[in-house]
Each structure stands twice: as structure tokens, then as C-alpha cells.
Amino acid sequence: MPETPLHPVDPVVGPDQAESPMTGVGPWQGEWPEDPWYDPELLRDGDTRNVVDRYRYWSMEAIVADIDDHRHPFHVAIENWQHDMNIGSIVRTANAFAADTVHIVGRRRWNKRGAMVTDRYQHVEHHVDVAALVAWASAAELPVIAIDNVPGSVPIETFRLPERCLLLFGQEGPGLSPEALAAADAVLEITQFGSTRSINASAAAAVAMHAWVMQHVSFDAS
Template sequence: MTQAPDETTHPRGEDQVEVGVGPWPGGRAAWPTGERYDVELLEHGDRRNVVDAYRYWTVEAIVADMDARRPVGRRLHVAIENWGHDLNIGSVVRTANAFNAAGVHIVGRRRWNRRGAMVTDRYQHVSHHPQVEDLLAWAAAQHDGAGIPVVGIDNVPGSIPIEGYLFPRECVLLFGQESSGLSAEAREASREILHITQLGSTRSINAGAAAAVAMHAWAVQHAYEP
């Protein structure tokens, strides 16, 4: 199946607004050639929530191109604890796609609410780790055992302001649950724990929003490095 309802329309009252593009102009005779193109999309239109450069491409071609733009040495991984079916997980996955994260790691329960991801999980490498220690074992095994660091994001005593922090070029950003933040195991596993400086009365911001801020902070430093 090429597309899903969540990708094709956005509700607006009783009306629905189409996104994307229609069939390739000029009919079959004008179709571009190449394995990257999906013939169903060329014929019927591409209503997915993808950037224009990926219009009419197959999912596999999009993933392959995203992988090619993730050089070793500046890869961003995102991990989310899933002990209580946090509804923000889908939003975190969608943001990870926006920043072309190399991998998304679900820690805890395998099942998660995908609606907030808006089908972007199709274009991501999503892995599952039953416990935090399993995520740590995966991170430690990378690069022939050299490993990559895990950096926690949570507003807890002793945490470091994210502003001005020098992120590793390759790392795992670890996020906790909306209500309780990082688990004790996740805090212990993190090389450092960063917090987002806030100026209002609330103790924490939405987990999906916090993930977006943290990924952008990494991207500002490393996304465009050679």
C-alpha cells in the first residue's frame, strides 16, 4: 500500500484539504524513468506528506536517499522510553524524521501510538529495546565496540543547560515519559543529562516539544558539517 489516510488529508470543518500533487502531467508517455519512481503514484498522484524532492518516489527509494545523506561520524539517534504508551512518542518520531535521524529506538513496550508520527515511521529505521540496558548494550557495540554516548534530556537536579552544550557528533538523545521524565535507569545510563531552560511557571514542557528543541540544538552544531 503506497499511502495512508493520515498522509493525504487534513480536516477543516466538514471539508478536507488535499495535500501533495496529482498524477504526473502528460500521462504515461511523459512519466520519468528509474527504479525510484512508484508507478501507482505517477498514475494516481502523490498525496503523502513528503518534501517536493521526494514526490512520486517509492518508500524504499526515499529511505535509501536519506541514508545516503547521513554520513558516519555525525549521526543522530533518538531513543524514547515507552513504559506507559506515551502519546508523545509519535510526535518524537515525526520530529526525528524531520531532522533525518539515523535511528529511532523505542525502549520498553514494543507497541506505541503511531498516529502522531503521521506515517513518518515508514521512512525511519525504528528499533525496539525491551529495557534501558538493552539500549546501552546496542550503543556500546557501535563502531566495533568504540560505542556512542547516550545523552539524556530531562529537567532534573544536577542537569546541564542545553544552551551552550557541545553535543557529540554522533550520539543517542534519550527522552523519558511525558509525566515522569527519564526513569532512574535512564538517568544512570546517560553520560550527561541536559535540561531546556524555561522562564515560566511550569516545571516541564511537552515531551514532543522538548525533543524538537533538543534535536534542533544538535542539528545547529552538526547537521551541515562535511
């Protein structure tokens, strides 16, 4: 699908009306576009979803299909020991960085509030335990890269992340289980310089995903 911006003359926002990224845009003014990715109900009623401008008025299915065309080849796994709010935040971050898939390990139910509805646009799979996740990763030929600040871990800033890999994160507090650490092909830590022992699990996931982006995504400097 092409890079489709908002209507070139911005039919929604007039000179006395400022668009807010939190409230979205109103009904489409003027002749409706005929491109198949537009959702007639959104064109009619407006689009208040938390999506970037290029996806305004697109159907959810069209957005997912378009992201699928350029998803990055890294996966994210979360060892879900408890009903952790951080899981939703990690799903939201994975969506922002166009991760291939998020894998939830353990309890199937998880708190989706932190995802801010991004789980609708992000592929999410469930595995009953670490063994099932590792078996899936092995079949997919994805090295497992654990992120945890445990003895023997390697600074992520000095490690070359594989282009295709599974980034594995643990719950806030206890971190990854011994089984998860033992199954990992590498264990990395995010270098810290202050007094706290650890950083928030969802923040750590964001740092690790961005580290992958910095190593594998080309940016035009012009």
C-alpha cells in the same frame, strides 16, 4: 540519487489550480519519467503523501534509500513507560531532522498516529529495557545524552553535543527512570523562563534535535 524536483513545467497544477501541501499532487501529466526511483502507481494515480516536493512520485523504498545517504549520526531513544502519543510525534520529528534511528525502550507497541506515517521512512528499533539500550549504545560507541530537567542537569544551551550520540528522552510527567539517568554520560535540561515546570516531551525532543543540528550542520549563508 540526484536532486529531482517536480516536473519542470509542473504538469499537475494549472493556472486555475493551486497545489495544497496537505493534499499532494494529481496524476503525472505528459510523458512519464524513466528514472528508477519513480513509482508507476503514484505517477498514474497521484501522490497525496505528506512528503517534500523533491520526493513526489518516488517509491517509499527510494525515499528511504535517499535519506539513508545523508542521515545524521545522532540517534533518538524514548523510554516507553506507557502508551504515549508523544512517541509518534518524536518519530515524526526525528524523520524531519534525518536522525539515524529511533529506539523505543519498553513496550513494543506504541501509538503511531502522531507519526503521521513517517515511521515508514524512519528506522525504528525496539529494546526491552534500559539495560538493553545501554548495551547496544556501548557496542555502537555512542555516548548516551539524557534530556531531563532534574537536579544536577546541565543547560543544553551550554553543552557541546557529541556528533555521534544517543539522545534519550522520557515520558511526559515522570521523565526518565533512575536507571536511565544513571546510565547516561551526561544529563541535559532545556532552559525555561516561565512558570511551568516542564515542556511537552515531544517539544523537548524537537528542541534537543535542533540543538544538535545547530552545532553540527553547516548552512550556506550566501
